[in-house]
Amino acid sequence: MDVIGGDVPAGLEVVRTTSSGLGLVLRPARSDDLPRLKEFFGSLSDQSMYQRFSSARREVPEQRLQQFLSVDCSRNMLILAEIKGKEEVVGLGQYSLNPETHLAEVALVVRDDYQSRGVGREIHRRLTEIARGKGVLGFTAEVLQSNYKALSLLQEMGFESVSRDDESCEMRQIFEEEVARRTELPQNTP
Numbered sequence: 001m002d003v004i005g006g007d008v009p010a011g012l013e014v015v016r017t018t019s020s021g022l023g024l025v026l027r028p029a030r031s032d033d034l035p036r037l038k039e040f041f042g043s044l045s046d047q048s049m050y051q052r053f054s055s056a057r058r059e060v061p062e063q064r065l066q067q068f069l070s071v072d073c074s075r076n077m078l079i080l081a082e083i084k085g086k087e088e089v090v091g092l093g094q095y096s097l098n099p100e101t102h103l104a105e106v107a108l109v110v111r112d113d114y115q116s117r118g119v120g121r122e123i124h125r126r127l128t129e130i131a132r133g134k135g136v137l138g139f140t141a142e143v144l145q146s147n148y149k150a151l152s153l154l155q156e157m158g159f160e161s162v163s164r165d166d167e168s169c170e171m172r173q174i175f176e177e178e179v180a181r182r183t184e185l186p187q188n189t190p
């Protein structure tokens with residue numbers, strides 16, 4: 001298999017234009033992206049960090065970032081969104097597959113000065129394309145009840161709320177075609 005940087009399958013990089021006209025390069029993270037990830041998380045507001053991790057934190061420890069990058073591509077994905085023509089990360093999306101349910105937990109975060117410009121939607125679309133291509137059945141996401149932007153984005157993308165407590169909400173999106181394909185009965189069976 002072709003690989004980029006020895007760890008990520010090639011051919012997964014795409015260029016997309018957001019609804020607000022931003023040119024984005026969406027690509028899987030590489031093992032040499034650690035400095036870019038540090039800079040990206042370092043630039044986030046306290047609120048965005050809280051919404052992404054559902055807990056207050058000022059930074060993401062380097063060990064955790066290393067874990068983000070040591071992905072097993074058959075189960076996990078980390079996509080970076082960069083402004084076309086610049087190596088500047090403005091958003092990222094991750095998923096991690098639960099091998100028992102074949103659902104993957106998804107999480108997105110966009111740099112504060114690029115939020116509400118269509119970046120999150122493009123990252124989610126790209127993660128969905130990749131996940132479907134790998135036979136994932138759907139996504140789950142844990143979102144704070146107060147996080148109206150994320151709730152609104154996920155609802156628009158087809159997620160439904162499956163459970164909630166005082167603080168957060170568990171959302172789920174099932175990729176219908178994949179379920180249909182898996183449950184299709186073989187033709188002409190005796």
Ligand SMILES: CC(C)(COP(=O)(O)OP(=O)(O)OC[C@H]1O[C@@H](n2cnc3c(N)ncnc32)[C@H](O)[C@@H]1OP(=O)(O)O)[C@@H](O)C(=O)NCCC(=O)NCCS
Binds near residue numbers: 107110116119
């Ligand atoms: C949630 C988040 C990822 C959305 O990304 P984004 O780039 O800001 O969103 P987009 O511009 O692509 O907008 C997509 C949809 O999100 C919702 N949305 C975005 N900005 C919004 C705003 N200011 N007010 C209300 N809804 C908003 C809308 O439904 C929007 O669809 P529309 O453009 O048709 O109205 C981003 O705001 C973020 O990083 N937040 C902090 C981290 C976080 O909450 N992560 C979610 C944990 S899974």
